[in-house]
Amino acid sequence: MRSSVIIFPGSNCDRDMDVALKKFGFKNQMVWHNDQSIPKSDLIVLPGGFSYGDYLRCGSIASKSKIIKSVIDFANSGGLVLGICNGFQILTETGLLNGILQQNKFLNFICCNVFVKVKDKQNKYFKDLKKDVLELHIAHNEGNYFCSDDELKSLEDNNQIAVTYCGKDGSENETTNPNGAIKNIAGIFNKNKNVLGMMPHPERMIDKYLSGEDGSLFFKNILDNFK
């Protein structure tokens, strides 16, 4: 499976994503934000970091960058686009995904392990995933997902909520919500479920010596579903 990771000025999880993708057998290449086009890919990843310094609003300047038109075209033609953390913020700024990511409820950057519940498996990312609850890692200041009531209803009606923050046992409530996100939302799809944005970093959970290994399941699953 061929993947491309886009590097914006200020991206800082681009290398981590490259390492993770290659570890599980993706043929990955790095693409510079100023390039006009993206090499032939089956998956495009917008990595975490602080694209353009997060100035103006997180992700907003990246959403107007040169490369982004190709990303949007690719998504609209049904290609898989994955945005992690700052990548999720960029996807909401482009309009490929609904809603926005506000500053965390307690106004602090937060870096810790979290559990997320996989809410929908009828998609290429989570189909046949063996677990329902994954332990992943978050590191963000603006991860507090918010959208209008209409948008939320539409997300729910179309099963576009991908993952939600929860406890180890899958329980979803205020205490398992690290950043105040509406309905504990940690990640969402577009309507066609080819575009996925989420705050947790699966690429930081690919090795038992790191924070854990559930990220490995996520990447392997994408590959398995592609075959």
Next chain:
Amino acid sequence: MEVTEAVAIDHGLKKEEFSKICELLKRTPNLTELAIFSAMWNEHCSYKSSRKHLKKMHTKGKQVIQGPGENAGVIDIGDDDAIVFKIESHNHPSFIEPYQGAATGVGGIMRDVFTMGARPIANLNSIHFGSPQHKKTRNLLRGVVKGIGGYGNCIGVPTIAGQTTFDESYNGNILVNAMTLGLVNKNKIFYSKAAGLNKPVIYVGSKTGRDGIHGASMASATFDDKIEEKKPTVQVGDPFTEKLLLEACLELMADNSIIAIQDMGAAGLTSSSVEMASKGNLGIELNLNKVPCREEKMTPYEIMLSESQERMLIVLEKGKEEHAKKIFDKWNLDFAIIGKTTNSKKIELIFNNKKVAEIPIDLLAENAPIYDRPWKKTKLPQKLKFDKDEFKSLKLSDCLKKILSNSNVSDKKWIWDQYDHTVMGDTIQKPGGDAGVVRVHGTNKAVAASVDSSALYCFSHPLTGGKQIVCESYRNLISVGAKPIAITNCLNFGNPEKEKNMGEFVECVEGITEASKYLDFPVVSGNVSFYNETKDKGIKPTPTIGGVGLIPDYQQMLTMDFKTEGNLVYVIGKTDGHLDQSIFARELLNEKKGPPPTVNLFNEKNIGETVLDLSRKKLIVSCHDVSIGGILTAVSKMCIKGKKGIKINSLKGLINKYEYFFGEDQARYIVEIPEVSLKRVKEILNKYSVHFDELGTVNGQSIAYKDDINLSIEELEDAYKYWLKKYMDS
């Protein structure tokens, strides 16, 4: 403006220093020249009070590639890999403006590291605040933590360990010490020594603004009531630009275009240009009209003194200008050829086609004043005689809970949750352990790092305190399974013009030197921060040691959490029960006098090497050094982290249980040993003649000792985990 003695004094120079300048120049300097002298001759840049003593430090070792004197120290970790590291203070600005002060401290130390060609792989910090009851403490802490996080998180370098303390002596002068480790190929290290004539001098990075003017002088003076007025001397950081600068510099460093490179830190363009020329024994000519400026009508005086962040000065190979410019254009950074190297051995500044300054380089660097300041020795305090009958009214478990919830012992998760500690995907030991550990990307090796200081010990007896911190750093590295290699130090002291403060400095340095020599743990970089004093009240002497060690195979790394029920727990090293200067004496007996625990370097080395041997042979499965709070505190942390309890054996011999459990004797570790390894462990301990106590067995869900202690893990957590969060929320 006419330059007079009064103007010189306004610039922080002493009367005699001004006469010396006039004498050396054989004329009165103009204002720009005076500014350059004041920037180069202040304490912060010239080390005029400390240099004499720093020279004695132990700086050489088999693995040392570069010792003090460069942007950072460099050590060899095998296979052409080298680690570049340094710690630096940003105390004065952080007190005035905590967010920006701390942020630019982190930015500055990272630049020191990548200037040498290394990619930063880990950040650490040691931060010290006034009493929790002091009205400024909460806001300063919040601002500093946000500043450190704001900068480091954005750059994408994990913050892997740190230290936070509270003491009323920091009420008017907080300390913010930031440390960075970088990874470099040992054949591709870049230095700041200029070479060759007529080589282009290049300015890259952010534009120059009016921020931070006189920053270095501000950091060379004490504070008074009017410090608010000094806010404009604090620099403003832009981590985004630094990230671009980092990537652009590393890209340019991939080939041989750069002759010398130096970041513009304290005293900005002045110190960077003078240092490069001085090291290369050359002259330098700069056309200040070419310097990219953020604001209009900046004068040569302002351009030379600005401490705008995220700027670098490069001496480039001729003919490489276009190649280099392309890289900086790609990263949207300013690139300007602002001058050249010359054979004049002077710094010459041109502005509007006129020469506005001309000073021989050696007057600024080698001829800068050096002081042999008078100092006073601190006598070793008398050992206290505790009334042990008084202890009996104290319940052991209450004492433990009180110590665990003390501001200087309790969990600092509230802080490190705000630092990205996992970015770069190689952090294998997160903050909260004895040391942070990151893998050397793409290899089996891992590097461990720790920051330590013990102001109470240093205040009580600087010589012992100096030795003790080096040993503590050594132990912290060994506790995670790393072989200690070298240290960097940040020497935070009061006013060197006072004999007592100067004496504290001299004796701490002596202690550090003695220990680092004995342990073969050389100092490869560091900085000195004097004048941490407000309205005549100085801080306790606080040298901070940043230690770095190597784990050849990261699977040999140790953590402190108890692993398996039934395993045996030993205390390695002898406990005499030294309570003077302990947290037990301070918090439960309200006794602040007495000497710090004795440091026995032979024992430190012998016991340290023994524990390292045990870990290399995989005979122990967890390890933690015993420090502040003694054995019970250490063991409680192991219980909390592992979510497993311990049954402690009855004490043998006549030792008083309070002294045994809370004494802060040095050179001790607690280790967890599986039953199957026990025989070999005992053989090794006996072979090295190392004292050990069979403390107990990993057991159940509580810490239990006879009828005296029975505390569940939850009770321990309640005491240990929430002090800081509650404090910040209140």
